[in-house]
Amino acid sequence: xxxxxxxxxxxxxxxxxxxxxxxxxxxxxxxxxxxxxxxxxxxxxxxxxxxxxxxxxxxxxxxxxxxxxxxxxxxxxxxxxxxxxxxxxxxxxxxxxxxxxxxxxxxxxxxxxxxxxxxxxxxxxxxxxxxxxxxxxxxxxxxxxxxxxxxxxxxxxxxxxxxxxxxxxxxxxxxxxxxxxxxxxxxxxxxxxxxxxxxxxxxxxxxxxxxxxxxxxxxxxxxxxxxxxxxxxxxxxxxxxxxxxxxxxxxxxxxxxxxxxxxxxxxxxxxxxxxxxxxxxxxxxxxxxxxxxxxxxxxxxxxxxxxxxxxxxxxxxxxxxxxxxxxxxxxxxxxxxxxxxxxxxxxxxxxxxxxxxxxxxxxxxxxxxxxxxxxxx
Ligand SMILES: Nc1ncnc2c1ncn2[C@@H]1O[C@H](COP(=O)(O)OP(=O)(O)O)[C@@H](O)[C@H]1O
Ligand SMILES: [Mg+2]
Numbered sequence: 001x002x003x004x005x006x007x008x009x010x011x012x013x014x015x016x017x018x019x020x021x022x023x024x025x026x027x028x029x030x031x032x033x034x035x036x037x038x039x040x041x042x043x044x045x046x047x048x049x050x051x052x053x054x055x056x057x058x059x060x061x062x063x064x065x066x067x068x069x070x071x072x073x074x075x076x077x078x079x080x081x082x083x084x085x086x087x088x089x090x091x092x093x094x095x096x097x098x099x100x101x102x103x104x105x106x107x108x109x110x111x112x113x114x115x116x117x118x119x120x121x122x123x124x125x126x127x128x129x130x131x132x133x134x135x136x137x138x139x140x141x142x143x144x145x146x147x148x149x150x151x152x153x154x155x156x157x158x159x160x161x162x163x164x165x166x167x168x169x170x171x172x173x174x175x176x177x178x179x180x181x182x183x184x185x186x187x188x189x190x191x192x193x194x195x196x197x198x199x200x201x202x203x204x205x206x207x208x209x210x211x212x213x214x215x216x217x218x219x220x221x222x223x224x225x226x227x228x229x230x231x232x233x234x235x236x237x238x239x240x241x242x243x244x245x246x247x248x249x250x251x252x253x254x255x256x257x258x259x260x261x262x263x264x265x266x267x268x269x270x271x272x273x274x275x276x277x278x279x280x281x282x283x284x285x286x287x288x289x290x291x292x293x294x295x296x297x298x299x300x301x302x303x304x305x306x307x308x309x310x311x312x313x314x315x316x317x318x319x320x321x322x323x324x325x326x327x328x329x330x331x332x333x334x335x336x337x338x339x340x341x342x343x344x345x346x347x348x349x350x351x352x353x354x355x356x357x358x359x360x361x362x363x364x365x366x367x368x369x370x371x372x373x374x375x376x377x
Contacts, residue, residue: 013350015038015319015350017315017317017318017319018038018041018042018045018317020315021042021046021277021315021317022042022045022046022049023049024046024275024277025050025249025275026275026306027273027274027275027276027306027307027312028270028273028274028275028276028277028278028300028301028304028305028306028312028313029276029277029278029312029313029314029315030255030278030280030297030300030301030304030312030313030314030315031277031278031279031280031314031315031316031317032280032281032282032297032314032315032316032317033279033281033316033317033318033347034281034283034317034320034347035281035320035322036320036321036322036347037317037318037319037320037321037347038317038319038321039253039279039280039281039317040073040076040253040279041321042279042317043062043073043251043253043277043279044073044076044077044080045080046251046277047060047062047077047080047081047092047249047251048077048080048081050248050249051081051092055248055249056090056248057081057090057091057092058090058091058092058093058246059246059247059248059249060092060093060247060248060249060250060251061092061093061095061100061247061249061250061251061269061270062077062092062093062094062095062250062251062252062253063095063096063097063100063250063251063252063253063266064094064095064096064252064253064254065096065097065253065254065257065258066096066254066257067096067099069096069253069254070094070095070096070099073094073253074091074094077091077092077094078091097226097258097262097265097266098222098225098226100229100265101225101226101228101229101230101265102117102119102220102225102229104229104232104233104239104243105117105218105220105225105228105229105232108232108236108239109217109218111239114217114218115217116217117217117218117219117220118217118218118219118220119219119220119221119222119225120219120220120221120222122165124219125165125221126158126161126162126165128203128206128207129161129164129165129203130156130158130161132199132202132203132206133155133156133160133161133164133199134156136199136202145195145198145199145202146194146195146198147192147195148191148192148195151192151195164196164199167196168196168200168203168223169221169222169223171200172221172223172224172227172261173223173226173259173260173261174259174260174261177200177204178197178198178200178201178204179197181193181196181197181200182194182197182198185197207221207224226259226261226262226264226265227261229265230261230264230265230268233265233268233269234268240268240269243269244269244274247269247270247274248275249275249276249277250266250269250270250274250275250276250277251276251277251278251279252266252276252277252278252279253279254279254280254281255278255279255280255296255297255300256280256281256282256283256296256297258296259296260296263296263303267303267304270304271303271304271305272305272307273305273306273307273308276304276312278300278304280297280300282297300312300314301313301314318346318347318348319347319348319349319350320347320348320349321350
């Protein structure tokens with residue numbers, strides 16, 4: 001396939017707040033801003049600045065949400081650094097968390113001389129779930145799950161297996177294991193979740209057994225990929241140390257879309273004061289219903305600390321380069337009447353002549369909201 005030539009990235013107006021973000025090279029930094037405030041643009045500028053400073057692009061990791069998001073970001077970075085001689089040989093790694101996790105697992109397998117791991121497909125997962133449902137509901141079987149009576153007729157159906165897979169995937173994304181899921185079930189009086197929690201334990205055990213006994217490649221459930229990579233790094237300190245040494249700079253776009261498992265992986269490879277810049281629009285979590293935890297933003301400064309132990313700095317972008325001024329006035333009016341922290345919702349059009357007034361320090365973000373339990377089956 002031939003790639004269409006990309007138009008050169010447009011010249012940017014000097015925005016001092018954005019420039020501070022671009023220049024940041026030490027320790028963690030959280031950048032908060034509404035849509036159109038230039039978060040992704042600044043990320044691209046920062047990556048370009050590091051490469052211009054002589055950093056090996058392969059030592060720059062850029063993580064973002066969704067395959068499409070990663071492809072678009074890769075294109076923007078490529079367009080921005082076109083002409084830089086360094087990029088001909090090396091390019092920064094732009095990955096989704098899943099792809100990055102999978103890459104870690106693949107590299108570890110290669111190091112051990114094992115066959116490359118692969119992903120279980122949705123239908124393969126459904127098949128395992130349906131087989132397991134049939135076994136554990138066999139009245140002869142010692143360890144029946146005890147599904148509520150009203151769900152029994154649904155158990156053999158494909159739709160039920162799919163919904164169960166969906167629930168288990170959301171639980172995995174939140175780092176909710178069988179024990180936590182059972183806890184939610186008890187607290188909320190959900191007998192279907194209690195059963196699902198027992199099922200989840202069986203499923204995880206079956207997958208582990210499969211992994212151990214398969215002579216060929218290990219097949220991962222996509223929902224467990226990020227956790228599996230975290231577990232690998234936790235089990236093999238040498239591997240973790242090598243990865244941390246390899247990464248000079250880590251950038252994360254769309255932080256609001258990350259789930260707890262992804263944040264844990266990020267903390268492993270980019271915690272402890274490593275240069276890390278994360279960009280977030282706290283209102284954007286469009287995939288929240290799938291289990292993303294926008295609370296990761298509120299806890300970021302506490303969790304990602306500087307080498308000396310202080311919380312990460314937060315910079316808020318207020319200038320909106322995308323929307324028309326009239327729309328911004330209306331939007332800010334609405335924002336003032338919305339619940340929750342509003343600092344990041346106040347946005348202004350670019351100033352035509354004067355440099356923007358110095359900004360107030362951003363207000364502290366709300367404490368993280370408690371996790372929503374996964375949706376009912
Ligand atoms: N300093 C700037 N000067 C001019 N245009 C800018 C500047 N910063 C961002 N933009 C433009 O604003 C638009 C939105 O930027 P983007 O980075 O996608 O915002 P976000 O990621 O915050 O939604 C883009 O068209 C970008 O080129
Ligand atoms: Mg963006």
